[in-house]
Amino acid sequence: MNLSEEWADPDRVRRYRRRVFGEREEIVSALAEARGQQQRVLRELTEFNAGTEYGRAHGFDSVRDLSDLRKAVPINDYAALGPSIERMAAGESNVLSADDPAVYFTSSGTTGAHKKVPVTPSFMRRTFFPFYYAAWAPLIEHFPDVLARPDAVLNLKHDPLSAPPTTASGRPHVGASQVDFGAKFGEPLSAEPGTGAPWGTLPVPVEAHEHLEKAYLRLRLAVTSDVRCVIGINPAMVAALPYQLRLWWPRLVKEIHDGTLGGLHRTDPDPERARELERLAHHFGTIRPAHVWPHMRALFCWTTGMASLYLPRLREEFGPGVATLPAPVAASEGPVGVALDRHTSACSLTVGASVYEFLDADDDIRPDAETLAWDELEAGRDYHVVFSHIGGLYRYAVGDVVRVVDRVDGVPRVEYAGRATRSDAAGERLRDAQVLRALAAVARSTGLDVRNAACRVVGADGSAPSYEFALAPYGAWSPAETTRFAALLDTAIGGESGDYRTARSEGRLGALTVGLLDEDAFLADWHTAVATGIRPTQVKDRLFRQDPALWERLTGAARPVGEGQA
Incomplete structure (x- = not known):
């Protein structure tokens, strides 16, 4: 039975729902005994891996509690564990984990280098x-019609490969969305919503690296279906969808009319649907997802970070009342939190999955840094995430910053705040989250909508460096509005970061500038990046962009038109 047949089977859907809701209940129950759950996870991972090379070197057989773990194991990052991971990828056993990885997830770090995450x-x-499994519970509980048909969900991240790249030991080295979990791990219910759609496995040949063509072909097939939900995880992929509709519209309509797919006859001609789409485009002028899919119910993706600026307007593109449900706070290396209700951003810690530690986001991540446990966190503060799990990553600093939203059953709920990367030209030690909160605050106070943003440090002729911002606005801004926005942004960043405020007051940093780009500049830049062969899941919103070539590609001829005030 193929995926399309599976998702059309009512019994399979019932079993899937039971599994999803059952896993959520287990996570909810674990919150009530979080301290015991964290102790259990620690005991299991140290006992299971005590005989590994890493476990012997760090005395896992003597670790009894978190205090012991802190003494025995330094805080690690990928660079620290990388040599051991490479040995595992070459075929060595019992290095970090007692069982051999079955696959390696690929993940692009801040340098763009592809990690090999052992799984x-x-x-x-x-x-x-x-x-x-639990991550899908709010979606299918509150929008059950997304499981009514195999083609009710457009899953943008699903990208199966027939011949995946491998490590030296022959293990697949792919993205998480490219792994058949049923075949690889014996989980027949693990296929995500939307994977059984006609575009789940493309019926025409296309090269693995031709990601834009694959996106077009999926969209070509989806335009003739009654899509109710879009799954993107990476919100930049969801944001690109309206742009792609406009960009590819003539080709889409022609191929629907002719019954072709990528120029090949693979579907029945549908001149009636083609005429309907042409009427919609003529009537509305600009075609939007809401016109093509009038029964759209929900978007499933990360809702924080840069997406928090553009998601409110993006929802309008998909239709009135469309919900945005948050994807889990997680990385390729492991989970941090999962949404258990319809809160737009908050995810409860998965206390039964990993041992969690945290550092204040303004502190440096050092091997000997003092960490906080989950019950020591404060609402409204940002923290680096450090986790340990049975898969061989111990006290691993994943490079993400989370913000504590509130607590449920005494356990913090967190949202993704940004990368841990700092911009530091003059001692300002500026983080993603600080700038994004400042941008959001100024947008609210001025009534000006920001579609996307990037910034870099500039400086010439011995003058103090300053930040240059490139913004894609919604609608036209006057020069006066742009100048005021820049001044307020300068002040707001200082309010978020005492180091930035001090650097400005001491003259070590000059006033920031703002340049306006075309509304679609970031979308066009995203497409350009994907066209180079990078998987869409890995082309994410990046605030700090210091590379001159990438900055020029984004901004073109944009010029600053407003300056912040001291």
């Missing part, structure tokens, strides 16, 4: 699958 069967069973 063991124990990790999948104890850490990954519980949060993975």
Whole structure:
């Protein structure tokens, strides 16, 4: 039975719903005994991996509690564990984990280098699958019609490969969305909503690296279906969809009329649907997802970070009343939190999956840095995430910053705040989250909508460096509005960051400038990046962009038109 047939089987859908809601209940129950759950996870991971090279070197057989773990193991990052991971990828066993990785997830770091994240069967069973299934619970509970038909969901991240790249030991080295979890880990219910759609496996040949063509072909097939939900995880992929509709519109309509797919006859001609789409385009002028899919119900993606600026307007493109449901706070290396209700951003810690530690986001991540436990966190503050799990990552600083939203059953709920990367030209130590909160505050106070933003440090002729912002606005801004926005943004960033405020007051940083780009500049730039062969899931919104070539590609001839005030 193929995926389309599986998702059309009512019994399969019932079993899937039971699994999803059952895993959510387990996570909810774990919150009430979070301290015991964290102790259990620590005991299991140290006992299971005590005989590994890493476990022996760090005395896992003597670790009894978090205090012992802190003494025995330094805080690690990928660079620290990378040599061991490379040995595992070459075929060595019992290095970091007692069971061999079955696959390696690929993940692009801040440098763009592809990591090899080891994925063991124990990790999948104890850490990954519980949060993975539970993540879909709010969607299918409150919008059950997304499971009514295999083609009710457009899953933008699903990208199966027939011949995946491998490590030296022959293990697949792919994105998480490219792994058949049923075949690889014995999880027949693990296929996501939308994977059984006609575009789940493309019926025409296309090169693995031709990601834009694959996106076009999926959209070509989806335009003839009654899509109710879009799954993107990476919100930049969802934001690109309205742009792609406009960009590819003539080709889409022609191929629907002719019954072709990528120029090949693979579907029945549908001149009636083509005429309907042409009437919609003529009537509305600008075609939007809401016109093509009038029964759209929900978008499923990360809702914080840069997306918090553009999601409110993006929802309008998909139709009135469309909900945005948050994807989990997670990385390729492991989960942090999962949404258990319809809150637009808050995710409860998966206390039964990993041992969690945190550092204040303004502190440096050092091997010997003092960490906080989950019960020591404060609402409204930002923290670096450090986790340990049975899959072989111990006290691993994942490079993400989370913000504590509130607590449920005494356990913090967190939202993704940004990358841990700092911009530091003059001691300002500026983080993503600080700038994004400042941008959002100024947008609210001025009534000016920001579609996307990037910034870099500039300085010449011995003058103090300053920040240059490139903004894509919604609608036209007057020069006066832009100048005022820049001044307010300068002040707002100082309000978020004492180091920035001090650097400005001492003259170590000059006033920031703002340049306005075309509304579609970031979308066009995203397409250009994807066209180079980077998977769409990995082309994410990036605020700090210091590379001159990438800045020029984004901004073109944009010029600053407003300056902040001291």
